[in-house]
Amino acid sequence: MSNPTETPRGIGVSPGAAVGPVVQVRGPVRPPDNEPAPADPAAEHVRIKEAFESVARTLEERAALADETAQQILTATALIARDKGLQKAIGKELAAGKGPTTAVTAAVQTYAAQFEALGGYFAERVTDLKDVRNRAVARLLGKEDPGVPEFDVPSVIVAHDLAPAETATLNPSMVRAIITEAGGRTSHTAILAAQMGIPAVVQLAGATAIAAGTMVAVDGDSGEVTIDPSAEYQRDIIGKRERRRAALAGSAGPGRTKDGYPVMLLANIGGVEDAVSAASQDVEGVGLFRTEFVFLSRDTAPTLAEQTEIYTKVFEPFGSRRVVVRTLDAGADKPLAFADLGPEENPALGKRGLRLSALRPDLLDVQLEALGVAAKATAAEVKVMAPMVATAEEAAWFARRVRENGLPSVGVMIEVPGAAIAARHVMAEVDFGSLGTNDLAQYTMAADRMEGTLSDLLDPWQPAVLGLIGTACEGAKVAGKPMGVCGEAGGDALLALVLAGLGVSSLSMAPSKVSIVRYALGLHTMATCHGMATAALDARTATDARNAVLALAHEDLTALL
Amino acid sequence: MATRTVTIASSVGLHARPASMFVQAASDTGLDVEIGRPGEESVDATSILGVMALGAKHGEEVVLTAEGDGADEALDSLVALLSRDLDAE
Incomplete structure (x- = not known):
C-alpha cells in the first residue's frame, strides 16, 4: 500500500473512491492593472x-x-x-x-x-x-469563459473552487471525482458532490498545478489524492473503501480505549448549519466552535442580541452535550472592517487572536456576554477558550473576563510553542487546554500553513511537533487540568492513538472522521497507546514516527488505512 | 402613482426562486415598478440584485409602487403573487 505521508491530502467531503484523468477548470481572468478609461x-x-x-x-x-x-x-x-x-x-x-x-x-x-x-x-x-x-x-477581454472545458472521457474535475453553476451542470456519469484547492466542508461543491454521489476532496494544496490528463486516485473519505497511482493501488483504494464501510458500520457511542479509558470524540464546527448537522451525528459534543463567521464580512460589530441569537442556535441542537467555543480569532490575515489595526509585515505573528481582543476588549466583552446569556438559555455544557495565548498572564487576563460573565469553564488554545513549553504555568490559570495542532506545527517548524509546498514540514507527525505536544500534556498534568486536541491531527486515526498515549483526553475533528477514530481507539489498550507515543517520540523523522506506530497498530485498523 | 402594501407570504422570504418569479413578473408589466419597506427608500422591482439585497423576510410588509397605464392592474397581479407561498409551489 502506498505511504500516505508522500500523498497530498486535502479534506474528504464526499465519500467514495475513484480513479481518472484530470480535467482542469479554467480560472477567472483578472481585469488588467491600470486599465485605461474608455474614450467613449x-x-x-x-x-x-x-x-x-x-x-x-x-x-x-x-x-x-x-x-x-x-x-x-x-x-x-x-x-x-x-x-x-x-x-x-x-x-x-x-x-x-x-x-x-x-x-x-x-x-x-x-x-x-x-x-x-x-x-x-x-x-x-x-x-x-x-x-x-x-x-x-x-x-x-476576448478570452474564453472560465469554467469546465469540454471533455469526453469520465474524468476527475480539478479547480481552485467550483461555482455552484459549474457543479450543478456537471454530468455525474462523466465525473469520477471532484478536487478543489479552496472550498470547505459546507461549500456548494461539497454539498452538491455528496448529493450526486461523486467523491470529493477540498482544500487540496497544489491541486490546480496538476497537469491536465494526469491520472489521479481520489479518496473522498480520507482526503488523499494519489498522482499516477499504480494498478495495484487502484485496486487497493476501491477495496479499502468497501472494507472501511463494513468495519465502521458497527462503531457507535463515546470514545473509549479497548480497556475503557475515555477519550471524548468531539466535532469541529464553524456555524449554525454545521451545528445542526454535527448534533445529528454520533459525537459527544463540540471541541471547537469557530466564531469568526459571526464577525467577518460585516461593516459593523455584531450586537449583543445578534450574537446571543446565533450562539443559542448553535448550542440548542446539542442538548446537554459539551460545546467548546473559541472566541474571535481575527487579525491582519482575517481583517475586520470595524477593528482594522492596519496591515502587518507578518500577519501570522502579529496582532491576532487574543492579542486583538486585548487591543479591542469591547469586542470580547460583548461576545462573552452573549455567550453567557446563550449558555443560560440552553442546556449545553458551554466552555470558552481563547486563541493565540502565549503566556500565563494572558491566560489569567482572559480567564478573569470569562468568569466575570458567569461562564464557569475557561480554557486556552495551545498553539504557540511558548505556551506549550510553559504549559504548567499557563494551565494553572484556566480549567482546560486545547492543542491547535495546525498552528502549533506552523509555529514550531516556522512553515506557513498557506504554503502548500511546505506541507512536509507541517506534518503533525514531525517528531518536534509531537515532542511539543507531549511537553504541553506534561504541563497540563502537573497543573491537574485536562488537555484536548482540536486540530486536523485529531482526525487521523493512527495519530489519535499517539495523542491518547501522550495524555490527551478529548479529540475534536470533522464529524465524518469520528467513526474511524472511535474504531481505532476501541482496538487498542491505553498501554499500547503509551507504547505508540514512546515509539513516535523516539523516531528520527515524521515518516519513521508514523511507520513505528503503524507497526504497533492492530491489523484490523491498518487494513483500513 | 399606484401604491399597494402586501405581506410576504413566501416561507423563505423574498429571495431564491420567489425573488426570481417576482422580478420576472414585474419586468413583464413593462412599467417602472418599485418595491421597498414602508417609509424606506425603494428599489427597482425588475432588478433581481436590488430585490435580493432588500432581504424582505416572510411576514414582512413591503410597499409596491408603479406609474403609467395599467399600473393598478399590474400591482394587483404582483400583490397576488407575493401573497402566495411561492416556495411551496
Missing part, C-alpha cells in the same frame, strides 16, 4: 451590455440542458446577468473614468459586499454574482 464611455457601456447579454444567453442554453435543480440556479444566474441595477452601477463606474472590466468588477463588488453583509443565503449568492462577473470580464 457610452459606446463602451453598449459593448459591456452586449457581453452580459451573451453571458445570460449562454446560461439559459445550459439551463435548458440541465436537471431541475441546476435549471433553477442557472436561470437565476441569467437574471443577474440581465440586471438593470447592475448595469446602472457599471454606467456610474464608467462615467467616473474606470476602464470597462475594472468598472464591471467594481460594480459587482458593491453588490457582493451588500450580500455578504446580509450573510447566510445571500452570502452564498455572491458566488453566482462573481460567476457572472468572471464570464463577462473574460468576454470583454
Whole structure:
C-alpha cells in the first residue's frame, strides 16, 4: 500500500473512491492593472451590455440542458446577468473614468459586499454574482469563459473552487471525482458532490498545478489524492473503501480505549448549519466552535442580541452535550472592517487572536456576554477558550473576563510553542487546554500553513511537533487540568492513538472522521497507546514516527488505512 | 402613482426562486415598478440584485409602487403573487 505521508491530502467531503484523468477548470481572468478609461464611455457601456447579454444567453442554453435543480440556479444566474441595477452601477463606474472590466468588477463588488453583509443565503449568492462577473470580464477581454472545458472521457474535475453553476451542470456519469484547492466542508461543491454521489476532496494544496490528463486516485473519505497511482493501488483504494464501510458500520457511542479509558470524540464546527448537522451525528459534543463567521464580512460589530441569537442556535441542537467555543480569532490575515489595526509585515505573528481582543476588549466583552446569556438559555455544557495565548498572564487576563460573565469553564488554545513549553504555568490559570495542532506545527517548524509546498514540514507527525505536544500534556498534568486536541491531527486515526498515549483526553475533528477514530481507539489498550507515543517520540523523522506506530497498530485498523 | 402594501407570504422570504418569479413578473408589466419597506427608500422591482439585497423576510410588509397605464392592474397581479407561498409551489 502506498505511504500516505508522500500523498497530498486535502479534506474528504464526499465519500467514495475513484480513479481518472484530470480535467482542469479554467480560472477567472483578472481585469488588467491600470486599465485605461474608455474614450467613449457610452459606446463602451453598449459593448459591456452586449457581453452580459451573451453571458445570460449562454446560461439559459445550459439551463435548458440541465436537471431541475441546476435549471433553477442557472436561470437565476441569467437574471443577474440581465440586471438593470447592475448595469446602472457599471454606467456610474464608467462615467467616473474606470476602464470597462475594472468598472464591471467594481460594480459587482458593491453588490457582493451588500450580500455578504446580509450573510447566510445571500452570502452564498455572491458566488453566482462573481460567476457572472468572471464570464463577462473574460468576454470583454476576448478570452474564453472560465469554467469546465469540454471533455469526453469520465474524468476527475480539478479547480481552485467550483461555482455552484459549474457543479450543478456537471454530468455525474462523466465525473469520477471532484478536487478543489479552496472550498470547505459546507461549500456548494461539497454539498452538491455528496448529493450526486461523486467523491470529493477540498482544500487540496497544489491541486490546480496538476497537469491536465494526469491520472489521479481520489479518496473522498480520507482526503488523499494519489498522482499516477499504480494498478495495484487502484485496486487497493476501491477495496479499502468497501472494507472501511463494513468495519465502521458497527462503531457507535463515546470514545473509549479497548480497556475503557475515555477519550471524548468531539466535532469541529464553524456555524449554525454545521451545528445542526454535527448534533445529528454520533459525537459527544463540540471541541471547537469557530466564531469568526459571526464577525467577518460585516461593516459593523455584531450586537449583543445578534450574537446571543446565533450562539443559542448553535448550542440548542446539542442538548446537554459539551460545546467548546473559541472566541474571535481575527487579525491582519482575517481583517475586520470595524477593528482594522492596519496591515502587518507578518500577519501570522502579529496582532491576532487574543492579542486583538486585548487591543479591542469591547469586542470580547460583548461576545462573552452573549455567550453567557446563550449558555443560560440552553442546556449545553458551554466552555470558552481563547486563541493565540502565549503566556500565563494572558491566560489569567482572559480567564478573569470569562468568569466575570458567569461562564464557569475557561480554557486556552495551545498553539504557540511558548505556551506549550510553559504549559504548567499557563494551565494553572484556566480549567482546560486545547492543542491547535495546525498552528502549533506552523509555529514550531516556522512553515506557513498557506504554503502548500511546505506541507512536509507541517506534518503533525514531525517528531518536534509531537515532542511539543507531549511537553504541553506534561504541563497540563502537573497543573491537574485536562488537555484536548482540536486540530486536523485529531482526525487521523493512527495519530489519535499517539495523542491518547501522550495524555490527551478529548479529540475534536470533522464529524465524518469520528467513526474511524472511535474504531481505532476501541482496538487498542491505553498501554499500547503509551507504547505508540514512546515509539513516535523516539523516531528520527515524521515518516519513521508514523511507520513505528503503524507497526504497533492492530491489523484490523491498518487494513483500513 | 399606484401604491399597494402586501405581506410576504413566501416561507423563505423574498429571495431564491420567489425573488426570481417576482422580478420576472414585474419586468413583464413593462412599467417602472418599485418595491421597498414602508417609509424606506425603494428599489427597482425588475432588478433581481436590488430585490435580493432588500432581504424582505416572510411576514414582512413591503410597499409596491408603479406609474403609467395599467399600473393598478399590474400591482394587483404582483400583490397576488407575493401573497402566495411561492416556495411551496
